[in-house]
Amino acid sequence: MARLRNDDKRRRILQAAVKVFARQGYFAARVSEIARKAGVADGTIYLYFKSKQDILVSLFDEVMAEHIAKARHEVAAASGAPAKLRAIAEHHLRVLGENRELAVVFQVELRQSTKFMERFTASWLQDYFSLVGLVIEQGQREGTLRSDLPRKLVAKALFGMLDEMVTSWILSGKDHDLPRMAAPVVDLLLRGARAPSLARARPPLRAVAPLAGGR
Amino acid sequence: MARLRNDDKRRRILQAAVKVFARQGYFAARVSEIARKAGVADGTIYLYFKSKQDILVSLFDEVMAEHIAKARHEVAAASGAPAKLRAIAEHHLRVLGENRELAVVFQVELRQSTKFMERFTASWLQDYFSLVGLVIEQGQREGTLRSDLPRKLVAKALFGMLDEMVTSWILSGKDHDLPRMAAPVVDLLLRGARAPSLARARPPLRAVAPLAGGR
Amino acid sequence: MARLRNDDKRRRILQAAVKVFARQGYFAARVSEIARKAGVADGTIYLYFKSKQDILVSLFDEVMAEHIAKARHEVAAASGAPAKLRAIAEHHLRVLGENRELAVVFQVELRQSTKFMERFTASWLQDYFSLVGLVIEQGQREGTLRSDLPRKLVAKALFGMLDEMVTSWILSGKDHDLPRMAAPVVDLLLRGARAPSLARARPPLRAVAPLAGGR
Amino acid sequence: MARLRNDDKRRRILQAAVKVFARQGYFAARVSEIARKAGVADGTIYLYFKSKQDILVSLFDEVMAEHIAKARHEVAAASGAPAKLRAIAEHHLRVLGENRELAVVFQVELRQSTKFMERFTASWLQDYFSLVGLVIEQGQREGTLRSDLPRKLVAKALFGMLDEMVTSWILSGKDHDLPRMAAPVVDLLLRGARAPSLARARPPLRAVAPLAGGR
DNA sequence: GATGAATGAGCGTTCATTCAT
């Protein structure tokens, strides 16, 4: 019971923090404004979090814990490495595309310092990379992906491409559908930009939908 | 003469700022420490820059102005879209790979706020994207790149991949050679990750050198 | 209770401010010294006042609010315009004569800028002038004051005379009794400096041109 | 020759200072702005004045030196104490009424601190008071002024009345003619505010106690 | 004499955090 009430208060603080961090940026954000928005006293924040920074870190950890599990699940449900990569990309863009404020916090505020980024990298990003790595390995075994691919590099490349799509989407201010971009990104990653040589008789390519906006 | 002395002082301030921003982060950086490192009085900073933030913005603008010109030059010197893309990637990684502190400032500190990022995006990144866009267009005309490529998306993808390589390199703390990664990144972008289908008789791929390090 | 503590703290800050402003002048006064003298932390000042200037303005407003009421009361208690004018003068000199530090703040520090003075003039001084104006009007009706007096000018003159007495007293450094001067000042104002001529058959007074505007 | 050029520069600095002090107030005034307005370099100011404060003090001293002499002259030219008092009042109001900026500096900026005021009081104001004192003494001898007048108090009263007229005029923002007020002020001082009683057989005046102190 | 670039001391104010209630 007390547990429930506490959890509720903690959640309200985190939700308020997302809004405030997104709007003002981490440094300009005032703990007292988070408290006001969460409907608690300033001091109460410190019953649930060690410090202002701990709010940001907790935010990140809890959102990640939730989504990394879901991502693994979706990957497992897809069959074939290409489909699994598409699932990863879709999940990545869907999670951030559904909540612009959260996306701002993840794309901008979490990258305030090498300290934060190292932490981010050491925990969640390694999981992300190894998930992609496993998918690639499987693709290589099943023959759908080139066997000479440097796996870590591909993982970083995929993350980098998607990350840029998200950042671009945030800054564009436009409201086009972010997850829609998963398909063309993965398509580019899989097929590459190079024109097929004539000798290879290829069917005409399905045109990729023109992309809205941006950055 | 006076010109020289001023320029020298301004440059020393900017150089000191790179070091201090890289080490402490923009917010934690103290103007007085930049002054100390530059060998000038605190007040002197304000003869050359309007504010602390103006130091960061000027840093960015001046470094960009210098390198964007060089990049165009190198692109012009390369022949064929694939080689031009490689030139872009190499330039990107070389500039940041040569000066880790500058790279930290560009990868981390400049992304402190949506304000900064919007500025960055509106100026330099658009140039970057349109440069890549032109190269792709040329590649499509000359038949080396797929004609159905969404140009803006490819530009963003390339930037995102390289950006992630730089960030990864910074955070890894290791000292492998960043520009070396230009080739495999562009190779992946051009050829894609997908295995060639058997029907297409392809020569064995040159193995990409295993990538060092990290993140 | 909390009310008491707050009021007490606020009062202590104002009292400390009077001392510090009087001794150092408003500009040279340090907020941290006011805090130290009031026995609170620097930041506490800003729980009660918006800014350093707000301390000065509040000081003025609160002292005025208190004394203007008392002055009206004393005026009401006196009978006849001459006695009422004497009451005003006595009150004026008594209030400032009782607290030299407060007098310094009122005579010197509050006149730092046209901004402050305009504020002062617009609020309290208008009240002062209209109080005197009413008394003069009454005196004219009851026949104790000349009917051709320009009321506003007399009000300004009385204020100016008393104001100079206070300033003079402050700067003299001596400790004679300020309120004692109310009688001779009012006597001079009432009777004038001119010697009575024994047989003076006086021509009717030329009316003084009505005075434009003012303050 | 050099003398001439210097004097010109010095004068230009003082003229610029009047404008800047009047507009911004002494503390907010920037030495560099005075320099700019005077058409000289910042450093040049310090060839003519010891400090920012010295500009203000010099301003005051030089304007006073000029006008006090003129005032004495005008007093000498008038015959009879009442006319002499009128001459003083007219001079006072004319000098300040002719140059609103100078008036602002004298009424407001010069009263920034007890330091300044003590200086002002010790020099020029004593001259003012003794000039008035002599006139009163003469009036008493010639029988035009009451023989029981406390001379110093009358001098202060006259100054206070005129001072308030000037301040009032500055703050009113209106542009009525200041010197015009000399006559009614002196008339009030001479005749007093009391209505003449027709058949008043007056008892001899109770002497006012001699006033202590200074200024 | 004149310049103006350089100096560096100095301070109002904010706000994360604490702790008595």
Added chain:
DNA sequence: GATGAATGAACGCTCATTCAT
């Protein structure tokens, strides 16, 4: 547990003054 009044360390920036040219 919850409160919110109180704390006090911390710092970007200004500007009167100097002095090398």
